[in-house]
Amino acid sequence: MVKTISQGQTRSSIQTSGQDNLSRPTSRQIGQGGRTPPRSGLSLLAAVKKHPAIAVLLFILGVLTVLILLPSEEKKVRKQFKGLSNVVSKEPGENVFTTARKAKEIVPLFDENCELITPADSVSAYFSRGEITSYVIRGRTQFSDLSLTFVDLSITFPEPGTAKVVLTAKLKGKIANGDRLDETREVKSTLKKIKGKWLFAAFEVVEVLKK
Amino acid sequence: MEPTYHNGSINFCWTLSTLFSKPQRHDVVAVRLAGHSVMLLKRVVALEGERIEFRYGKLLVDGNTIEEPYVRYPCDWDLSPRQVEQGSVYVVGDNRSMDIEDHHFGQASIKRIVGVPLW
Numbered sequence: 001m002v003k004t005i006s007q008g009q010t011r012s013s014i015q016t017s018g019q020d021n022l023s024r025p026t027s028r029q030i031g032q033g034g035r036t037p038p039r040s041g042l043s044l045l046a047a048v049k050k051h052p053a054i055a056v057l058l059f060i061l062g063v064l065t066v067l068i069l070l071p072s073e074e075k076k077v078r079k080q081f082k083g084l085s086n087v088v089s090k091e092p093g094e095n096v097f098t099t100a101r102k103a104k105e106i107v108p109l110f111d112e113n114c115e116l117i118t119p120a121d122s123v124s125a126y127f128s129r130g131e132i133t134s135y136v137i138r139g140r141t142q143f144s145d146l147s148l149t150f151v152d153l154s155i156t157f158p159e160p161g162t163a164k165v166v167l168t169a170k171l172k173g174k175i176a177n178g179d180r181l182d183e184t185r186e187v188k189s190t191l192k193k194i195k196g197k198w199l200f201a202a203f204e205v206v207e208v209l210k211k
Numbered sequence: 212m213e214p215t216y217h218n219g220s221i222n223f224c225w226t227l228s229t230l231f232s233k234p235q236r237h238d239v240v241a242v243r244l245a246g247h248s249v250m251l252l253k254r255v256v257a258l259e260g261e262r263i264e265f266r267y268g269k270l271l272v273d274g275n276t277i278e279e280p281y282v283r284y285p286c287d288w289d290l291s292p293r294q295v296e297q298g299s300v301y302v303v304g305d306n307r308s309m310d311i312e313d314h315h316f317g318q319a320s321i322k323r324i325v326g327v328p329l330w
Contacts (some may be wrong), residue, residue: 152248167246168246168249184244185245208319209318210317211290211293211317
């Protein structure tokens with residue numbers, strides 16, 4: 001409780017009851033010169049109470065922050081395809097260090113065994129990570145430059161821990177002998193979530209024209 | 212589809228055509244190869260249930276030779292007989308001068324046909 005203060009009373013003579021109030025400035029003190037700054041938390045709360053629009057804005061900002069900082073499962077799956085695109089693609093004149101780094105980055109993208117189905121070539125088999133890596137490395141050496149891009153990704157999650165993706169794969173490149181490659185295919189892919197990471201478990205090249 | 216349609220040229224397709232009628236022999240159709248935008252222009256040469264083959268460059272459907280005035284380049288293709296599945300049509304390009312191994316052709320699901328070129 002604040003005692004009444006008469007004119008001319010000094011600051012030290014202000015008496016309060018209760019220990020908690022000792023450090024709290026009185027309304028008089030604040031009014032006298034604003035020497036104690038208002039608490040920001042309290043002022044924000046007051047502002048929110050006064051202007052509900054600020055609360056809405058803060059809520060939107062919070063949601064956006066969560067969305068940006070915590071990517072959705074769909075974003076994680078897309079990132080996996082971007083990773084595969086990066087390790088397969090090759091710039092002209094790629095140095096050996098980049099080649100070695102990319103070779104190393106292939107392994108963690110795939111499940112222990114990945115199924116590959118290409119009906120046009122009558123291929124339907126499981127390949128280990130090591131086999132996939134060696135095929136990719138061998139394939140890349142055939143090209144002076146190579147670009148693999150994935151577009152039109154349609155992602156579904158039929159069951160927890162499984163993602164099914166239908167996409168368009170575009171493979172463009174220049175073969176060492178000078179010939180150019182430009183292939184576009186529809187591909188169905190399955191990814192499995194293992195230890196929190198989405199890994200490629202199957203690829204099937206859709207046969208649109210069956211001879 | 213050379214020489215009827217040139218590679219890389221821009222064509223407009225009438226997508227509603229598939230709602231009104233099924234593709235007929237000799238129709239040029241746009242087949243969805245991948246995604247929403249990658250299309251192939253091909254000619255329908257055989258319909259569902261028909262038996263197709265190429266012999267010395269000539270198209271045979273159910274054993275009968277089919278005249279193809281749109282094929283202007285010499286062709287020496289040979290393809291053993293095969294039956295077109297239900298719900299599919301057999302499509303081939305007009306450029307038969309290229310090797311059969313390099314040519315994109317075959318049986319396509321009718322569901323993948325998105326329309327016909329307007330001109």
